[in-house]
Each structure stands twice: as structure tokens, then as C-alpha cells.
Amino acid sequence: MKKKRIKKLFGDDFPKLMRFNLFLVASMICLGISAQNNSTLITIKKNQISIEEAFSAIKSQGKVFVMYQSKIIDKNVRMDLNLEKVSLEKALNVICSRTGLRYEIKDKYVLVTKASSSKGHRRSNDITGMVADESGEPLPGATVMVVGRQVGTISDEDGRYSINANSGETLRFSYIGMNNVEKRIGNEEIINVAFKSQSHLLQEVEVVSNGYQNLPKDRITGSFSTVSSSELKKVPTPNVIQRLEGKVPGMKITLYAGDKTFDYNNTLKSLVSTTRTVGATDYNIGIRGVNTVNGEQFPLIVVDGVITEMDLSNFNPDDIDNITVLKDAAAASIWGVRAANGVIVITTKKGKNASKPSISFSASWMTQGKPDLGYLKGLSSAQMLDYEKELVNSNYLYSVDPDSYYDAQYYFPEGSRLAMQLKSGSITQTQYDSRVAELSAIDNRSQIMDYFYQRASSQQYNLSVSGGGASSSYYYSASYSKENPYTKRDSGERLTLNLSNTWKLFDWATLTTNFKGSFFTYYNNGTTLSMLYPRGRILMPYEQIADENGNGISYDRLDPGWTSTLSPAFKDWKYNYLQEQSLQNNKQNSDNYIGNITLNVPIYDGLASNTTFALEKSYVKSAIYYDPNSYYIRDMLNYYTYPTAATNSLGIKQGGALDKSNSTENNYTFREQLNYNNVFKGIHRINALAGIEFRETNMGLGAYTLFGYNPQTGLTDTQLNYSYNPSYSYVAGYSENDYTTFNGGGYPSQADKRRRFLSYYANASYTLMDKYYASASVRYDDYNNFGVSRKYRATPLYSFGTKWNISRESFMKSVSWVNNLALRLTYGINGNLSLSTYPFTKISIATNYTTNEPSASIVSVANPQLKWEKTYTTNIGLDFFLFNEKLSGGIDYYYKRSRDLLYDFPFSASMLGNIAQTLTRNAAAIDSHGIDTHLNVVAYRDKDWDANVGFQFSYNTNKVKANAFFKESNYANYYSYYPDGIGLLEGYSTDRLFVYRNAGLDENGLTQIYDENGEIVKSTTTNLTSLKILKNAGHKIPPYFGSLDFNVRYKQFSLSSFATYQFGSVFLKPTLNYYITSMYRNAYFDMSGDIAQRWRKAGDEATTYVPKISSSMYSLNRYKYSDINVLKGDYIRLKQISLSYDLDKALLSKLHVASAQLTFTVYNLGLLWKANKEGFDPDYTSGYSSYNLPPEKSYMFSLNINF
Structure with missing residues (x-):
């Protein structure tokens, strides 16, 4: 049964794919085991071999790092070696004794130096060595300084260093997040250092990736936040979105669907949408507020250095090593025109060189209660x-x-x-x-719950294998997830694969390959x-x-x-x-692939070439089958049949209807980049890069409908009557104005879109004495959908940044309670674009049903002056570690000016007829500012106890500074009854809520409002032309938000809790939308419980605000959009409580298990406090065409095992 389900889910190629992947995994494990078993046996049989070739053979066979300075190697020396299965030490003795060299072995590192002719006192020499962390892993980029002199260097990518120093001098070793180490030089020529970390609770990874390069975080001038894999692990859900919530200051994640993670309401992309469609009704991510109106609003997603067009649900959270969120221009401007909304950089896990195969397995199970229909507060x-x-x-x-x-x-x-x-x-x-x-x-609510709803549930399983040899590493993983949301007969399944390899080529180049696959199957058959x-x-x-x-x-x-x-x-x-x-028989399959290959080639003295090619493909197939007995088919056949006909007029004798849609996406990225890293005189450090990048995205959509379709045979009824006969509707009693021509699927639709980007970019940073930092970045983007003229099509973007590490100044040495203090200042420009706005005339091609000839119509006219949106950002930040790092954190203030924003420009109807009334142009401007803060407090720590508290606070607000073509007068039609239709207005925020000032009901039960002067305006006054009739009730989006994280450990037990909060927003109470109006031919029934409070008779106006039943939209809407229905959106939400237990390692060692952890989690515990007293959750409110129910508590159990 399980095999059938997997084959059904992933197709006939799945067994082949799995066999291939298992072969790769097994091969790498066997290679690793073989290398471990033979690591001390060296065989070198070769005549006239050079010294470097001999050391290279030792490195590859012995799984060790051989380190030496090239200047001590005599390239003219050749020797004959006949070594067979000898020990590492013997091989080194033979080589070094013949070449005047000496060696020292420490762990897996071999340090080779020039043999000294005298062991007596020396005055000056080159000191070499290795810099590593507590576990022995080499640390690249560590600073080595001679105390008292401006002489220094940094360790290379293998942790090696070499520095000229005198006997009796002292070397100071420093690395971010580690305690400084000082070593006094005696007669030794080799000094190795193992750092100890300053804080076991240091949550940020020390090397930060912006997608183009990796830098130690203390050298970065921009504003960023990093979430480690250990932080992501705390929330055991299948999607990284839930795991990121509340983890990054300034990033607001709003979840609209509490019963699902990747089984979205909408999983199809759109060719014409201005922003994303996949999962748009299930969640949203915003970084530092609103920067656009009609442009792309979602952050840019980068995975392993390459932009991805895929949704975050495609990536297994357990494969992620860390996530870095780039927030200001200095951090994100390297990504150019798509960085205005922030950049989310995902780095996936990789294997480690010279390490045994490591196997990890994790599993999690979740169950969740049924939702409460009573929350809707409907009529009995x-x-x-x-x-x-x-x-x-x-x-x-x-x-x-x-x-x-x-x-x-x-x-x-x-x-x-x-x-x-x-x-x-x-x-x-x-x-x-x-x-x-x-x-x-x-009361049918119990039957609705019994027949259409269920307890939501999910399960996830992950397996990974990683390791490496002396010159290679690998990380392979697979995961399977399944979730069943609240609605019965809805479900989603996901399989992910990840294959990552790194090889050292010819002892100098590095080749990295990554393959990721995600495969979804959705069944959308719920009610x-x-x-x-x-x-x-x-x-x-x-x-x-x-x-x-x-x-x-x-x-x-x-x-x-x-x-x-x-x-x-x-x-x-x-x-x-x-x-x-x-x-219901609706199914969708989505197969997604990402492959990239990167070659890094050192050129000369810190200069290296980095070449990347990435390919991304998606295939989505959707099939909706309407059974012959479904209401859709019965209604269609009846609608198009003459009342006295002996058979249905469409000629469909059997079968149902099949709606098929397919989408394909093919994206390519090619990048050539030069990297330069070097240190001069020990105090000047330069990191620079420059490159060119070409990116192309291609998307195609196709759809058709087959009537008379038989799912058993796959055949359709070919006797359909496609003739155009308007007498059907007239004779049958249908209104001629309402007549709809039947299209029997004879005209399938097809659409395609191609986008091309060409970019030139450069970035450089300079460090002086590890105290003063400066950075600059420039990028020049060209985009094909912005027309022919490069004046509008291509645009330069840039940034500048500085940083001052105050704590490293001499005047701070006496301030013992300050461990680290740094000030940052940046300025730059980011860009944005719209995916559905073009500079050329857009037309729609169709077939005329009367003439059966091709026809076309204008959708939008040309806009040759279309150009990029731009956001200018200034950021100032302060980072600190205080009181022996018991208090750490940072605070950022930013000010953003968004210009040339795309917005609607009103056109004369005589110019465009009935086609359109507006043209999208670069017409608006928005200013915004805000604060991001994070704090971490180590409350207590000893051998058995750990307790710490994390706190995040963010503030953001904005104001429209210009809207060139839409002024207050353009919205006059909305002032009378529909203030929600008012768009951007200069001087107001983008999320302001306009409402009427409610003045109660008149003697006839109709709504009254106050004007700006306090005078009563009745509903019979229908022409309100001034914005002053409305009141600005506040922000729809909370300007203040954040999270609180508490963790405590006692021996092997860990308890954690996590809460989020928001303040300063308002929302409209869900209430009735319609009674009955002249706009509708039928009654318009509404379930709102407020209807029961309506005005019924004279005198009721003293006890209710709900107007009487009437066809007046003015009376109803002025009640609906009035200040009496404005509620505060403030709340404190308890998201999660988790209890973990680490099994005893002594017991596990007997089972050959490295570690194991059991965790029980309660998720979505609900609101601890809310400002409104009506019982509404501000994150889950209902509207005209959507009912959102708050999630019930989830209970999760998870298991993590490492071998």
C-alpha cells in the first residue's frame, strides 16, 4: 500500500531516482569508512617525484592537512620513493630527511618547516601554526598580532598562519566570539592555538553569508540577523516559515492558516500577478514595513548563493544550516533591484572534510483540535x-x-x-x-464539524548522512512530510531530496555541487x-x-x-x-528541482575566481474532475438544454468534465566572480569581489477543459454540439442579457512569460587594525521587460557603510564590563520591480465567436517611461556584549525613502474607451522609519543550570509623501459609502483605516454620522465630497511588534517558551456585509450575529447601532465602516512551550548512538491577553468572502537521533 502511494505520488521514475541516490550515499559512506581504516598507511612508488607531489600524496592518503610555506620548498629537488604501506611518520621521516625539512604532527595537521641547524637561542624567525576552535576545527580569518608592534596576519581557509616575530615577543590571537589568546615566543617555531568560545549561548553563526561571499560578522557594516539551525530546530514543523516567526527583529511573519504549513490554499503561480500567489492567503512576510504599492512586496529568497523563484515550503528546514536576513542597503544592495523588500539568504548544510560518516534521523508527529465555529458569532x-x-x-x-x-x-x-x-x-x-x-x-454547526471537519495532523521524517575524506565532503538527506488540515479529504504530501558534494581538485581548486528536489501531491477535495x-x-x-x-x-x-x-x-x-x-476529485502534482555547480579557483596571492551555474525547474500539473453526478455537470447540462428536448442540447451522453492545467518554469543563472582577500602589514585587511551575472526566468501556463470525459478510459465524448445558437437561452426563458455561450473546451489557453536580467556588481570592504571598517557596493541591473531604452531599463544601485569597534580602543581597556561595543552607519539604494507591468502595449488574442476569425483587444497601452522603483535607506546601529557577555544585543534605527513607486495614473475614457481607465506609472513616493532591537540576557549559569531570556522589539511606520496623479478629489466617489476603496493619499500612511464618526440611528432606523464640524449627516445625504467627513482610526498593520523567548536547562532537561506580541494597530469588527439591495436579484443572506441587534421599531435607536433592513447601501456601509466597529489589535500570544530530554550519553554509547533527544511541544496556545473585549483574534478576522478561524492547540512529539 505504501509503495503504491509513493509511486502514485512521484511517478514511475521514483525507484530509479532512489536507487541512484542510494548508490551515491552508499559509495560515499564506503569511501569514508575505507579512508578511516587506511588513514595511517602510505604508499608512494614514483621516481623523480617533487617535494610538493610527495606531500600531496601524503595529504590524500593519510587524510591529513600538510601545511608549509612555499618558500621553504626547493622546487628543483627530485627524489625516488619506494614506500609501500608505511606509517605516516615513516613516510614523513623519509621525505624530510632527504630535503632538509622537519615536521610536527598535531591531530590531523602536519606542520612542515625548515630544519634548524642549531637548537640554541634565536633572535628572529617565521612562526607558523594552526588556529582552531575547541573541537579542533580550523578557523579561517583569525587575527594574529605581535603585541607592541603593528605586525600581524590572518589565518587562511585551513586555519594556517605564518608571521615573523622575535624570541621573547608575545603573539595575540583573536577571533569573533572567542576569548583572546596570548602566547609568549620561546625557541619554538610552531605555535598552535585552540580558542575557547566566550559564550555557549552565542546564537549567531560567526561567518555570515550574503549570498555572494562569506564574512566574519564583526567586519560587516550592514544590518542583518542570523538564525542558526539550533534555533530553527526548536519549532518542529515541516515548513521553515513557522520556524522563523519571531526570530528576526524587523521581520513580521503573519500566519493566516493555523492548520497547515505547506498544504496551501493556492499552490499555483500566476503570470500576471504583481506579487506572489503561492501561499499568499496562508502567510505573509514583511521586512521593515512597506516599500511599494504595486511592485513586488515579498522578500527576495536566496538559497546557497542563488536566487530562487520557489516558495519556502520547497525546502526541508532540517537541511538548513542557517538563515541570514539582510535588512538595510549596505547588507542587501549587492542583490540590486530585487532587494528593496529585504533578502532572506538560506545556507544549507554541508559535509566536513576528514570526518567519519555521521547519520542523523528525526521524526515528528502533530495533532490539533477541531476549530470552533462559534468564533464566527453567527445567527442562531x-x-x-x-x-x-x-x-x-x-x-x-x-x-x-x-x-x-x-x-x-x-x-x-x-x-x-x-x-x-x-x-x-x-x-x-x-x-x-x-x-x-x-x-x-x-443547530447544524455540529453536523458541519462532524461531516466536513477533522482534527488536523501532520508527520515528518528526516534522514541525513554526512562526512568527508581528506579532499572531499558530502551531505545527503531525504525527508517525507504529510499533513491533513481541518477540512476532510484535503491533504498534502511532500518529499525532499538534498545532495551536496565538495571536492578539492588538484590540491588547489574547489568544486561544489548541489542538487535539491521537492515533490508535492495535493488533494483538494474538502468542503x-x-x-x-x-x-x-x-x-x-x-x-x-x-x-x-x-x-x-x-x-x-x-x-x-x-x-x-x-x-x-x-x-x-x-x-x-x-x-x-x-x-470531489481534485489533484495537483508539483515537481521542483534546483541544481547548481560552483568552481573556485585560486589565481594569485588572495585572488580567486568563482564560477557558478544554477538551474531551477518546476513542473505543476493540476486536474479537476467533475463527476457526471456532480451539481456542476448537472447544472451545466440543464442550463443549456431546451425545456422540452428529449436529450440534453449539448450532446453529452456520458462522462463528466476534466479541467487540466499545466505550468512549467525554467530558470537559469550564470555568474562569474573574482574574489580578493588579503592583509597588508598585519593591520590592513581588504575583502573585495566583482562579477557579472546573467539570469533568465521562463514560465508557461496551459489549460483546457474536456467535456464528456471518462476517467477509466481517458476518452471524451466527441459528439458535442459546439454550434452557436442564441435561441437556446431565449426560448428556455433565460434572459438574453445573461446568455453565456457554451465553450466545449475547443479553445485551450496558453500563456508564456520570459524575463532576463543582466547585472554587473562589485563590493569591497576595508579593515584597519580590526577597529575601523568601511564597505562599498555597486550594482548595475538591466532588465528586458523595461523596453528598449537603456535610460529606463538599466539602473545603477550602490551603498556605503562604516563601522567602529569602540571596545578595541585603548581608552576602553579599563572598562571591564564592556566586552564588545561597535557602532555602524550605512547608506544606499535598493531597487524593486513589478512582474506584471510592461513598457509596451499589452494585447489579448482570442477567437471571435461570431466570425470565428482571430481577434485582439488592447489590455493596456504602452508606457515607454516605465522604470525601476528605488528605495534610499539610511541605517545606524549599535551592537554590544556587556557584563562578561551576560547582556548582549543590538539596536538599529533606519530611515527609508521609496521613490518612483508604481501607481495608477487616471486616463481619459475617450482615449481608452472601455478598455481601461488607468495606466500604471512611476507616480508615488513613501517615507518610512523604524527601530529594530534584540536583547539576550544570561540570567544564570553553572554546571547543571542554564537560564536565559531573549527579547525582540520592532517599530515601523510610513507616510505617503507624493501621489502625482491621485489626489483627494479622485476618491470622492468613495467618501459617501465605501471608505475602504480609498487608495494612497499624500500625508497618510499606506495602512491607515478611514471610518465614519457614528452618530447613532435616526427615528427611521437609518445610520447617521458626524461631519468634521460635529453636525449630523443622515443616510439620505448621498453625495459626500470631502475627505474630512472621514476619521483616520489608526494603522491596520501593527507598528510595534516583537517576541519573548525564555529557555532554562537543568542537567539533561530543557524547558523553553516563546511568545509574540503586537501593539498600535486597529481592525474593523466583523459585522454584517449586506441586507438586500437593488443590486441583487435575490435575497442576500448574511450570517452575522449583529443582524439580531438590528433596529425593528421606533425607539430602538436608543439601544442599538445596527440599522434596520433596507436597500440603502449608505445606511449599512456607514454603520459597517464606522468608529464604533473599530477594535484594537493589541495582543500577547503564547506560541509555544517545549520540554526536551537528552538521553544519557553513557547509555547511548553502548548502542553506538552519539546523541538522542525527545521533545514534547504545545504549539498555538492562544492569546494570553488582547485589547479588544469582543473576543476576536486580530490575526483571524472574517471578511466579505473569507471566514478565518483561529488555530486550536497543537500537540507535537519529536525525536532526534545522531549516530
Whole structure:
């Protein structure tokens, strides 16, 4: 059963792929084991071999690092060696004795120096050695200084160093995050140093990646935050998004779906959307607020140095080594026009050289309670029946004689029909009361929960193998995840693969390859709460899903008095919720691949070439099958059939309908880059790079519909009637204006989009005495979708940054409580673009149904002056470690000016007719500023106890500085009844909430408001032309937000808790959207419980604000968008509590297990405090076409084992 499911999920090629991957893994493990078993046996049989060749052979066979200065090697010396399976020491003795060299072995490092003719006192010599951490791993970039002299150097990528110093002098070794080490020079020529870390709780990785280069974090002038793998591990969910929440200052992650991680509501990309579509209704990520309106709003995602177009759900969180978030211009400007919204740089795990195979396995299981429908605060059955009776008695609903389809649509729920029958005298008051009493006793919420909802659950399994030899390393992993959200018959499965290899070529070049694959299968067959959305026909609270025997109940959608007169050719026109759920057959497969290869070649003295090629491919196939018995097929066949026809007029005799859509994405990146790193005179350090990058993205979409489709045979009914015959709709009683031509799938759609980027970039940083830092970056981007003129198509972006490490000044030596103190200042420009705006005329091509000839229409006119959006950012920051690093953190203040933002420019209707009224142009400007702060406090620490608290605080707000073409007068139509439609306004924030000042109800039950002078304005005054009629209620997006993290350890037990908070925002209370208006031909039923509080009679205006039933949108909307419905969005949310236990290592060693940990987690514990008293969660509020339910508590159990 399991094999069938996997094959069904990933296709026939899956066994081949797995065999290939298993072969690679097994081969590398065997190679590693073999190397371990033979690491001390050396065989060199070669005549006239050079010294360097001999050392290279020892390095590869002995799995050791052989270190020496090239100047001590005589390149003219040749020797004959006949060594067979000798020890490492013997091989070195033979070589060194013949060449005048000497060696020293320490662990896996061999230090080779010139043999000294005298062992007596020396005055000056070259000191060589190795710099490593506590575990023996070499530390590149460590500083080695001669105390008292401006002489110094840095360790290379293998941790090696060489420095000229005198006997009796002292060497000072320093490395970020480590305690300084001082060594006095005696007669030795080799000095090795092993650092000890300053803090076991140092959460930031010491080397930071911006995607183009790796730098020690103390040399970076820009603003960034790094999340380590140990931090990500604390939240055992299958998607990295949940693991990142609250971990980065300035980054706001909002989760809209609490029952899923990667099984999104929308998993399809769009060719025309201005921003992302995949997962857009499930989560959002914002870094330092809003920088655009119509441009791309999501941060740029970079994985292992290459931009990816894939959603974050494609990446297994357990494969991630660290995530760096670049926030200001100095940190992110290297990425150019796509960096204005911040950059998320993901670095995945790699193997380590000269290490045994390491195997890690982890598993997690989650279960979650059902959601609470009571949160929606809807009408009860009795309240709905009372509401329907008033609609009938007020003549908003009335019965009609159904002699056509048009009239038959006016078939109302039972409560409305009962009220009509009572009003017409068809039934007595007693009969009415009796039936209403029966219906009032029904509450179908329990059946909705039983038949359509379930406890959400998920499971994840991860397996990884890593290791390496003397000149290679590898990391292989595979993971499987499955989740079942709240809605029954919905589910998602994901398989990820990761293959990473690094090889040392010819003892000088490095080749790195990465392959990542993610494979999804989604089943979207659930029944959502859309059945309750406000509309003409909803599931009433007294309408049951099934009878007492569990059989689904069918409901008429059209008046049975008319449908009973139709010919036998017509299908049953009733709707059965249970049947529809059982007939759903929607499936989507998504296969995604990323492959990249990087070659690093040293050229000369710190100069190296770095060449990268990356390929990214995605294939998405979606199939929606409509069963012949589904309401969709029955309704379609009936709609297009003549009332007295013997067979359906479309000619479909059997089968259903199949909607197929396919999308492909092919993205390429090629980069050639030169890196330069060097130190001069021990105090001048230069890191620089320059390169050229070409990137191309290609996306294609195709869709078609097959009618009369048989899923068993894969064939369609070929006898379809595609003829254009308008008499169908007229004779059948359909309105000619409403006639819809049937398209039998004969015209499949196809769309493609190609984008090309060409970039030139450079970055340089300078360090003086490890105290003063300066950086500069420039990038020149060219983009094909911005037309022919390079004036608008290409743009330069740049940044500058400085940093001062105050704590390394001599005047700070006496300030013992300051361990590290650094000040940063940066300025630069980032860019942004829109994926759906073009400088050329955009047309739509179709086929004219009348002439059957090709036709085209203009969608938007040309805009040759289209150019990049730009954001100018100034950032000042302070980083500190105080009181023996018991208090550490940082604070950043930033000011951003976003210019040339894309916004709508109003066009004359005479110019464009009915095609469009606006043109998108670079017309707006926004200024924003904010603060990011993070603190870490080590409260207590000893052998058995650890306790620390982490705190993050962020503030951001903005203001529209210019909107060239839309002023207050352009929005006058919205002032009267729909303030939510008002766009950007100069002088206001982008997220302001405009509302009316509520003045209660008048004597007729209609809403009144106050104008700016405090005068009452009635709903009968429909023409309000001044913005002053509205009140700015505050921010929709919280300007203040952050998190609180508490961790305590006692021996092998660890307890942690995590909370998030937000302050300063407001939101509109969910309330009724519509009564019934002249805009609708049918009743517009709404489930809002506020309807029960409506005005009913004179005098009610003293006790309620809810207006009476009326067709006036002015009265209803001025109530809906009024200040009495504005609620505060402040809250403190307890996200997680976890308890972990590390199993005893003495016991594990007997089982050949290195470590094992068990963790129990409670997730989504709910709001500890909220400002509003109405019971609404500000993150989960309902709107016109969406009902969002807060997530219930999740219970997780996870296991991590390392071998």
C-alpha cells in the first residue's frame, strides 16, 4: 500500500531516482569508512617525484592537512620513493630527511618547516601554526598580532598562519566570539592555538553569508540577523516559515492558516500577478514595513548563493544550516533591484572534510483540535427565521410564479417560504409556529464539524548522512512530510531530496555541487466554510447536512414548481452537500528541482575566481474532475438544454468534465566572480569581489477543459454540439442579457512569460587594525521587460557603510564590563520591480465567436517611461556584549525613502474607451522609519543550570509623501459609502483605516454620522465630497511588534517558551456585509450575529447601532465602516512551550548512538491577553468572502537521533 502511494505520488521514475541516490550515499559512506581504516598507511612508488607531489600524496592518503610555506620548498629537488604501506611518520621521516625539512604532527595537521641547524637561542624567525576552535576545527580569518608592534596576519581557509616575530615577543590571537589568546615566543617555531568560545549561548553563526561571499560578522557594516539551525530546530514543523516567526527583529511573519504549513490554499503561480500567489492567503512576510504599492512586496529568497523563484515550503528546514536576513542597503544592495523588500539568504548544510560518516534521523508527529465555529458569532436558527420573516413582511422577499429559469432562481430557504405562506394565508399561524419551533431547535454547526471537519495532523521524517575524506565532503538527506488540515479529504504530501558534494581538485581548486528536489501531491477535495459566505443561497443554520441515518439531504436550488415541468432529459437540479464532497476529485502534482555547480579557483596571492551555474525547474500539473453526478455537470447540462428536448442540447451522453492545467518554469543563472582577500602589514585587511551575472526566468501556463470525459478510459465524448445558437437561452426563458455561450473546451489557453536580467556588481570592504571598517557596493541591473531604452531599463544601485569597534580602543581597556561595543552607519539604494507591468502595449488574442476569425483587444497601452522603483535607506546601529557577555544585543534605527513607486495614473475614457481607465506609472513616493532591537540576557549559569531570556522589539511606520496623479478629489466617489476603496493619499500612511464618526440611528432606523464640524449627516445625504467627513482610526498593520523567548536547562532537561506580541494597530469588527439591495436579484443572506441587534421599531435607536433592513447601501456601509466597529489589535500570544530530554550519553554509547533527544511541544496556545473585549483574534478576522478561524492547540512529539 505504501509503495503504491509513493509511486502514485512521484511517478514511475521514483525507484530509479532512489536507487541512484542510494548508490551515491552508499559509495560515499564506503569511501569514508575505507579512508578511516587506511588513514595511517602510505604508499608512494614514483621516481623523480617533487617535494610538493610527495606531500600531496601524503595529504590524500593519510587524510591529513600538510601545511608549509612555499618558500621553504626547493622546487628543483627530485627524489625516488619506494614506500609501500608505511606509517605516516615513516613516510614523513623519509621525505624530510632527504630535503632538509622537519615536521610536527598535531591531530590531523602536519606542520612542515625548515630544519634548524642549531637548537640554541634565536633572535628572529617565521612562526607558523594552526588556529582552531575547541573541537579542533580550523578557523579561517583569525587575527594574529605581535603585541607592541603593528605586525600581524590572518589565518587562511585551513586555519594556517605564518608571521615573523622575535624570541621573547608575545603573539595575540583573536577571533569573533572567542576569548583572546596570548602566547609568549620561546625557541619554538610552531605555535598552535585552540580558542575557547566566550559564550555557549552565542546564537549567531560567526561567518555570515550574503549570498555572494562569506564574512566574519564583526567586519560587516550592514544590518542583518542570523538564525542558526539550533534555533530553527526548536519549532518542529515541516515548513521553515513557522520556524522563523519571531526570530528576526524587523521581520513580521503573519500566519493566516493555523492548520497547515505547506498544504496551501493556492499552490499555483500566476503570470500576471504583481506579487506572489503561492501561499499568499496562508502567510505573509514583511521586512521593515512597506516599500511599494504595486511592485513586488515579498522578500527576495536566496538559497546557497542563488536566487530562487520557489516558495519556502520547497525546502526541508532540517537541511538548513542557517538563515541570514539582510535588512538595510549596505547588507542587501549587492542583490540590486530585487532587494528593496529585504533578502532572506538560506545556507544549507554541508559535509566536513576528514570526518567519519555521521547519520542523523528525526521524526515528528502533530495533532490539533477541531476549530470552533462559534468564533464566527453567527445567527442562531431562531434568529435567522425571525430575520427571514421580517424580510418577507417588509416585501423584500416575495413569491413569484416560476414560469421560466429566470423566475425559478427565486427559490428561497424554508424559513422564507414559510413566512410567504403565512403571509398569503396558505398556512395558519399555528402551523407556522409549529414548524418554526422545530427548525429553531436545530443547530447544524455540529453536523458541519462532524461531516466536513477533522482534527488536523501532520508527520515528518528526516534522514541525513554526512562526512568527508581528506579532499572531499558530502551531505545527503531525504525527508517525507504529510499533513491533513481541518477540512476532510484535503491533504498534502511532500518529499525532499538534498545532495551536496565538495571536492578539492588538484590540491588547489574547489568544486561544489548541489542538487535539491521537492515533490508535492495535493488533494483538494474538502468542503470549506464558503457555504456560509454572504450570498443569495447559503446553508441556513437550521438546514441539516444529513438525516438521522447519515444520508445526505438534498436542497432545491431552483423552484421545484418549474423544474417538475421540464422534460426527462433534465438532470436532478438539487444540491446535496455530502454527495458533492464525496464526488470531489481534485489533484495537483508539483515537481521542483534546483541544481547548481560552483568552481573556485585560486589565481594569485588572495585572488580567486568563482564560477557558478544554477538551474531551477518546476513542473505543476493540476486536474479537476467533475463527476457526471456532480451539481456542476448537472447544472451545466440543464442550463443549456431546451425545456422540452428529449436529450440534453449539448450532446453529452456520458462522462463528466476534466479541467487540466499545466505550468512549467525554467530558470537559469550564470555568474562569474573574482574574489580578493588579503592583509597588508598585519593591520590592513581588504575583502573585495566583482562579477557579472546573467539570469533568465521562463514560465508557461496551459489549460483546457474536456467535456464528456471518462476517467477509466481517458476518452471524451466527441459528439458535442459546439454550434452557436442564441435561441437556446431565449426560448428556455433565460434572459438574453445573461446568455453565456457554451465553450466545449475547443479553445485551450496558453500563456508564456520570459524575463532576463543582466547585472554587473562589485563590493569591497576595508579593515584597519580590526577597529575601523568601511564597505562599498555597486550594482548595475538591466532588465528586458523595461523596453528598449537603456535610460529606463538599466539602473545603477550602490551603498556605503562604516563601522567602529569602540571596545578595541585603548581608552576602553579599563572598562571591564564592556566586552564588545561597535557602532555602524550605512547608506544606499535598493531597487524593486513589478512582474506584471510592461513598457509596451499589452494585447489579448482570442477567437471571435461570431466570425470565428482571430481577434485582439488592447489590455493596456504602452508606457515607454516605465522604470525601476528605488528605495534610499539610511541605517545606524549599535551592537554590544556587556557584563562578561551576560547582556548582549543590538539596536538599529533606519530611515527609508521609496521613490518612483508604481501607481495608477487616471486616463481619459475617450482615449481608452472601455478598455481601461488607468495606466500604471512611476507616480508615488513613501517615507518610512523604524527601530529594530534584540536583547539576550544570561540570567544564570553553572554546571547543571542554564537560564536565559531573549527579547525582540520592532517599530515601523510610513507616510505617503507624493501621489502625482491621485489626489483627494479622485476618491470622492468613495467618501459617501465605501471608505475602504480609498487608495494612497499624500500625508497618510499606506495602512491607515478611514471610518465614519457614528452618530447613532435616526427615528427611521437609518445610520447617521458626524461631519468634521460635529453636525449630523443622515443616510439620505448621498453625495459626500470631502475627505474630512472621514476619521483616520489608526494603522491596520501593527507598528510595534516583537517576541519573548525564555529557555532554562537543568542537567539533561530543557524547558523553553516563546511568545509574540503586537501593539498600535486597529481592525474593523466583523459585522454584517449586506441586507438586500437593488443590486441583487435575490435575497442576500448574511450570517452575522449583529443582524439580531438590528433596529425593528421606533425607539430602538436608543439601544442599538445596527440599522434596520433596507436597500440603502449608505445606511449599512456607514454603520459597517464606522468608529464604533473599530477594535484594537493589541495582543500577547503564547506560541509555544517545549520540554526536551537528552538521553544519557553513557547509555547511548553502548548502542553506538552519539546523541538522542525527545521533545514534547504545545504549539498555538492562544492569546494570553488582547485589547479588544469582543473576543476576536486580530490575526483571524472574517471578511466579505473569507471566514478565518483561529488555530486550536497543537500537540507535537519529536525525536532526534545522531549516530
